Amino acid sequence: MMKKNVKVAKFAVCISLIGLLAACSSDVQNYGNSIKVVDVSAKELLSPYGDQNPAAEKAAKGANDFAFRLSAELVKNSGNGNFVCSPYSAWLPLAALVNATDAKNKAALLTALGASGISEADINKASSRMLYDLTNYGAIEYKGYYNPLKIANAIFVGKNVTLKKDFAQNFMDFYRGSSINVDFSSREAVDAVNRWASNNTNGLIKSVIQEFNPMTIAAIANAIYFSDGWSREFDASQTKEEAFHAPGLDTKAFFMLREGDGQIYYEDSKVQAIPLSFKHGGGLYIILPKTDGAAQLLSSMTNDYFNKIQSGSVMATGKLLLPRFSIDSTIDDLLKALVALGVPLFDEKAAPLTGGLIEEPLPVFLSDAIQKALIKVDEKGTTAAAVTVMVGATSAGPPEPTKPFEMICNKPFVFILYDYTYDGGSQILFTGIVNQP
Secondary structure, eight states: OOOOOOOOOOOOEEEEEEEEEEOOOOGGGOOOOOOOOOOOOOOOOOOOOOOOOOOHHHHHHHHHHHHHHHHHHHTTTTTSSSSOHHHHHHHHHHHHHGGOOHHHHHHHHHTTTTTTTTOHHHHHHHHHHHHHHHEEEEEESSOOOOSSSSEEEEEEEETTTTBBBHHHHHHHHHHEEEEEOOOOHHHHHHHHHHHHHHHTTSSSOOSOOOOTTTTEEEEEEEEEEEEEEEEEEGGEEEEEEEEEEEEEEEEEOOOOOOEEEEEEEOOSEEEEOOOOOOOSOOEEEEESSSOOOHHHHHHHHHHHHHHHHHHEEEEEEEEEEEEEEEEEEEETTTHHHHTTHHHHHTTTOBBBBBTSBBOOOOOOOEEEEEEEEEEEEEESEEEEEEEEEHHHHHHHOOOOOSSSSEEOOOEEEEEEEEEEETEEEEEEEEEEEEOOO
């Protein structure tokens, strides 16, 4: 495993970088100094509307399954601290890398992504449909239309290697991924990635990395920017400071109040849950455990149970007290978690990306992974952010409440940030725990 060479900054944006190096070989620098850029044009993203596609539905469901499995692995080491991650930030670049993975490891990668039994073509089409849906691709021509979620992809390619045209074409067609040539042995690569990050995050992230290992041959980058207001804002004048029962001690937090009729609410023997809707679609589910801790709840969450919570939610009268919170997490054990989920791309001996990403006969694999993530929730809305870097070397619902509910979130709780898609319903973008607001 290589030493981490990537430094990240915390902002209201999500960036994923997957750095790929060839296995140790002096030949890496001997392919000449010519610039080898693959120039491809893009097809239209695939619209999911009116076209039911079982493979795409399976991939979308699998992405949510991956979200909860990855969250469960990562939360094991979160202790009593706050926690936030962006599983989708890891899922999408790995889905793109299915196109570069050798036949021996492709099935294992698809299984890890929750897409076992579907083909490379299917995962590409599913990803394209997701991007069409999540980015409201069909509405981009309407002036004044605001989409709170923006997604961009790119691959930065070393000047001494040649990106495979098939990969470049699929990356452009289905992931809207552009190809950019850089010199990883110079400051040029750092500047290029940071410039791209700034351009695709409204200038919020200007410095993603400090340096690349000079043996790097390529880096896949994914940028997600999300910021939206509540469809129904909290009244700031009603926010009051109260006690929050954090693990091991009580602390103070500023609680926002929402009460009255017309609230969507779920309750069973394990949890209380309420979705807070955004102005432009999607929302943030707040899930308060009744007996177990928040970490235990997030670890046991599944896509089926999340669907049960959603389908079982009803219109109700009640009171919600929710603390304002701002959380950032540094996830140093992302590699370990991805390996535990069965992602096969970190095996140096197998070098599963060999032959699929670049033309040169070099063994290629992933060698490290880290994520930093952030979420801020207040009376007006939510801003969420994450940075993922992977570096390589060379329902039946409950009965309707019969009385007004009270959901007092004055102890640790779980949150799930989602947006709607045609294939997957509520597509999970961020998960997390508030132990200490």
